[in-house]
Amino acid sequence: MLKLTLPFRLELRGAPSRSMTYLSPLIAIVLTMLLGALLFIALGKDPLAGLKVFMIDPFSGKRAISELLLKSIPLILCALGLAVCFRASIWNIGAEGQFTVGALCSGAMLVWLDVPGHSISGGAGLLLMILAGIAGGAFWAGITALLRDKFNANEILVSLMLTYVAQLLLMWAVNGPLKDPNGMNFPQSKVFSPEFMLPMLISGTRLHIGFVVALVAAVVMGIFMTRSLRGFSLTVGGVAPHAARYAGFSSRSALWVALLLSGGFAGLAGAFEIAGPIGQLLPSVSPGYGFAAIIVAFIGRLHPVGAVLGGIIMSLLYLGGELAQSRLGLPSAITGVFQGMLLFLLLACDTLIEYRLVWKPKA
Secondary structure, three states, rough: OOOOOOOEEEOOOOOOOHHHHHHHHHHHHHHHHHHHHHHHHHHHHHHHHHHHHHHHHHHHHHHHHHHHHHHHHHHHHHHHHHHHHHHOOOOOOOOOHHHHHHHHHHHHHHHHHHHHHOOOOHHHHHHHHHHHHHHHHHHHHHHHHHHHHHHHHOOHHHHHHHHHHHHHHHHHHHHHOOOOOOOOOOOOOOOHHHHHHOOOOOOOOOEOOHHHHHHHHHHHOOOOOOOOOOHHHHHHHHHHHHHHOOOOOOOHHHHHHHHHHHHHHHHHHHHHHHHHHHHOOOOOOOOHHHHHHHHHHHHOOOOOHHHHHHHHHHHHHHHHHHHHHHHHOOOHHHHHHHHHHHHHHHHHHHHHHEEEEEEOOOO
16 A cells, blocks of 8 residues: 655644734735735736735725725624634534524514514614524524534534525525515515615715624623633633533533524624625525635634634625626636635644644655
């Protein structure tokens, strides 16, 4: 049997410094842009024009900046919940499915409320819509928690597979009970009335109050993770599970709290998406925000403030990919390529900060 031997081995450096830990995402971002420039050259495009589309054009004016912040809202919210899970070493990979179910429940609530003569006003309807989204996302994450708790199922596989079930549920809903009867047979719900839409932050733009909610949520989660006993128990359980058990912290409780929080945040993001920029329930309610939020959480070093910065950076890639399609004639897959490069380089930088390559001597 052929055995592959590498000419080097990885050797642990010791505990990396805090400055290098936070410098790693910046190095990964710079390397992503450099590799992106090489990619543009390989595609026959001007690399400077390509980098300008990704790094400068999203800041060119009030409307562009508002779109950048708008796209960061679901990314920040999903990443806040995922950061809690990952800190507790609970690997929730299904934020996309929880986002979808949150949007579906919120859409169903608005379809029920948005009828002539309904007694519930717009403000109360918005609150019910938001609660429905949070409950839907938390319920979907709770399925993963239940299967892990009762049957020791792997939460990575369960949460990921539930994402596809959620997408099928959404497709069934917009082709069935939530389908717009006047929608010319398109798979979509009715367009919701303006009274049930989120208030705008800046007139003339699509940026809604959800951005303020995301910032407040980041502050609250920062306090929760660093100043509360529950947040401390989640962190200790992820870093040192034996010490957590010795201290009396319940791993079962940590599992449920982390997953329900994560699902609730993802469901809230889904609710904001349909009551904000989309304005109705569509099969394509998410371009992959739940999956991209995994990268956002790690760019932000699993810290709530870092999630805000990481969400804006990932929003740059989304907007840059859209602009690259319209201005440079590149395919839509360019966004996924940049996201993949960023994730790969972030993991590489983290690995090389914690380990060093040691070349084996020749025999």
